[in-house]
Amino acid sequence: xxxxxxxxxxxxxxQEPGVDKPDPILVVDRMRKAFGGLMAVDVHRVSIQRGxxxxxxGPNGAGKTTFFNLLTGFDQPDSGTAxxxxxxxxxxxxxxxxxxxxxxxxxxxKSLTRLSVMENMKxxxxxxxxxxxxxxxxxxxxxxxxxxxxxxxEDLLARFRLSHMRDEYAGTLSGGQRKLLxxxxxLMAEPGLVMLDEPMAGVNPALTQSLLEHVKSLRTQGIxxxxxxxxxxxxxxxxxWVVVMSEGxxxxxxxxxxxxxxxxxxxxxxxxxxxxxxxxxxxxxxxxEIEAAEAERSEPGSEL
Amino acid sequence: xxxxxxxxQAISQAFxxxxxxxxxxxxxxNVHFGxxxxxxxxxIGFVAMGGYGLGMAITTFGLNPYLGLLVGIxxxxxxxxxxxVPTLRLRGDYLAIVTIAASEVFRIVVRSTTLAPWTGGNTxxxxxxxxxxELNPFTERLYSFGPFFYTGPNLFLITIGWPxxxxxxxxxxxxMRSPWGRVVKAxxxxxxxxxxxGKNAYWYKLQSLMLGGxxxxxxxxxLAIGNSTVQPDYFVPVQTFFxxxxxxxxxxxxxxxxxxxxxxxxxxxxxxxxxxxGLQSTGAIPSWLMDGPQVGQxxxxxxxxxxxxxxxxxxxGIFGSREEMMLDAR
Numbered sequence: 001x002x003x004x005x006x007x008x009x010x011x012x013x014x015q016e017p018g019v020d021k022p023d024p025i026l027v028v029d030r031m032r033k034a035f036g037g038l039m040a041v042d043v044h045r046v047s048i049q050r051g052x053x054x055x056x057x058g059p060n061g062a063g064k065t066t067f068f069n070l071l072t073g074f075d076q077p078d079s080g081t082a083x084x085x086x087x088x089x090x091x092x093x094x095x096x097x098x099x100x101x102x103x104x105x106x107x108x109x110k111s112l113t114r115l116s117v118m119e120n121m122k123x124x125x126x127x128x129x130x131x132x133x134x135x136x137x138x139x140x141x142x143x144x145x146x147x148x149x150x151x152x153x154e155d156l157l158a159r160f161r162l163s164h165m166r167d168e169y170a171g172t173l174s175g176g177q178r179k180l181l182x183x184x185x186x187l188m189a190e191p192g193l194v195m196l197d198e199p200m201a202g203v204n205p206a207l208t209q210s211l212l213e214h215v216k217s218l219r220t221q222g223i224x225x226x227x228x229x230x231x232x233x234x235x236x237x238x239x240x241w242v243v244v245m246s247e248g249x250x251x252x253x254x255x256x257x258x259x260x261x262x263x264x265x266x267x268x269x270x271x272x273x274x275x276x277x278x279x280x281x282x283x284x285x286x287x288x289e290i291e292a293a294e295a296e297r298s299e300p301g302s303e304l
Numbered sequence: 305x306x307x308x309x310x311x312x313q314a315i316s317q318a319f320x321x322x323x324x325x326x327x328x329x330x331x332x333x334n335v336h337f338g339x340x341x342x343x344x345x346x347x348i349g350f351v352a353m354g355g356y357g358l359g360m361a362i363t364t365f366g367l368n369p370y371l372g373l374l375v376g377i378x379x380x381x382x383x384x385x386x387x388x389v390p391t392l393r394l395r396g397d398y399l400a401i402v403t404i405a406a407s408e409v410f411r412i413v414v415r416s417t418t419l420a421p422w423t424g425g426n427t428x429x430x431x432x433x434x435x436x437x438e439l440n441p442f443t444e445r446l447y448s449f450g451p452f453f454y455t456g457p458n459l460f461l462i463t464i465g466w467p468x469x470x471x472x473x474x475x476x477x478x479x480m481r482s483p484w485g486r487v488v489k490a491x492x493x494x495x496x497x498x499x500x501x502g503k504n505a506y507w508y509k510l511q512s513l514m515l516g517g518x519x520x521x522x523x524x525x526x527l528a529i530g531n532s533t534v535q536p537d538y539f540v541p542v543q544t545f546f547x548x549x550x551x552x553x554x555x556x557x558x559x560x561x562x563x564x565x566x567x568x569x570x571x572x573x574x575x576x577x578x579x580x581x582g583l584q585s586t587g588a589i590p591s592w593l594m595d596g597p598q599v600g601q602x603x604x605x606x607x608x609x610x611x612x613x614x615x616x617x618x619x620x621g622i623f624g625s626r627e628e629m630m631l632d633a634r
Contacts (some may be wrong), residue, residue, distance in 0.1 A: 074500075093499075093504075094500055095500075095502050096502075098500055098501055099502040103501065106496070107320035111492055111497075112489070113631045114489070114492075114628050115489055119486055119489075122483070123490050123503075127538050131483045133484055133511055133515075134480075135477055136478070136483065136484035136485065139478075142483060146483070169631055171433065171528065171631030172631070183383070186501070188501075189502060252474075253354065276344055
């Protein structure tokens, strides 16, 4: 269940694109990214409230994943700024962002197939002294930390019901288990903000529920979550706030139960005239309009 | 056909200078490809750097021979740095193209007449290994014990070289079971995942390229001292692929595979050579089919055939795990 709307820190906020949140962990300003002539992302302003679950939805090709890549440093915006936890992070590389506390997962899971599940988990831990080249030769320096990390990984694996797989290659896990592993691995980094790119994609319905529980439990630990999702049931179930993108722009924001009624959202998903009855007359009229526009475009002289 | 002589030669070669140099160089290649997933198709260039660094330091710049050893390593490390800085940000294939090209560029440049005063041109550098052989306790010309027989200088080199190979292997083994090795292996599996977890993939790839390159340089130093010369035309691209063959034979990403792979590679090469020459001398292979000099080429064809068969029946090599191999196929 979302946080009770009446008690939510977002209660009473105007439901309009770009509305400022009272305690934002991430604020994006005038972020643009074009691929050739296609403006993939053109976000005027988005702010993400700390400690809540924010869903990023939109029809296919809306620019959600691109926007995600821009936020996590995997792609560089043409212009615009992002402020994470009070620090300007525009153009900061992904590994620095991760060390600052923003960790992402991927739509297509990236389990490190030829490492064991435990090694996958341990990789996630930050600030490992043994990751420096020369110190790696001296186990005495890092063995203690390694044990702490392992203990933490055991706990997380137990929580995600992966303990029995700890010594198996990650490549032997099922699709759903990989999603779990990726989420657990991200938590090893002790992030403040977790970005989940389609966490439920390709997961069988039986596992969806347990994944959802895990996501909700992150919120109770005070971790902020932003996730991209297609499944509206999932969005309604777990998110506290929904940001809707279409054609690269943010077209609507609001709590999940209200967002479905937003006319801009309905337009984006179903088209502007989806509820207009199409009789023969209107059809002819529309055809005439299109033809007129075509004729205007192919006006002599306008072509090379 | 004299089988005992053929076996004696094969075993001597397996533990000989060439095999030792190959083992050392292949450890570097294993660090690159086996652990970090870097496609290095110009590894012989690093070996050349080690040899030329040593040779030039002593003959051209007149440095202390022991400083020359250091110069050899530094050459190889610089080569790795120069290749890695621009290419490691790009996709893996670019490194493959750049390494194979750079190793050839280097070979052709050092053998040019213009640079002959510094690099010896196409005759290479000689007369630099003397100071090292002053330490050689094996002063006789030939040594024979059990199945082994070596020249004095070669025996000197392999008694130093093989322990060094073991030492470097143990060093790599320690590295790869440390958190550093975990990061590097994660980069092999999926670079973006490593970056998303806060690891500076570029920096780790550069470190790995320099480590493996430095080990390749060390191999070049051993080769140069062992042969008392560096010849530019030894460092042709096909040598890189022989190193790859040795690595694949042993099993990619396994700690002992460079050593065992190199020994097998040289033993097989020597054995096919011996067997074919034996068959020729008994007339089993008629001279219209294959004459003396052609044996040298045909044995490589046979090794190639052997590798192809290995790929079909044991694609993971001798030490690899089939289970791990199959994970990749998904």
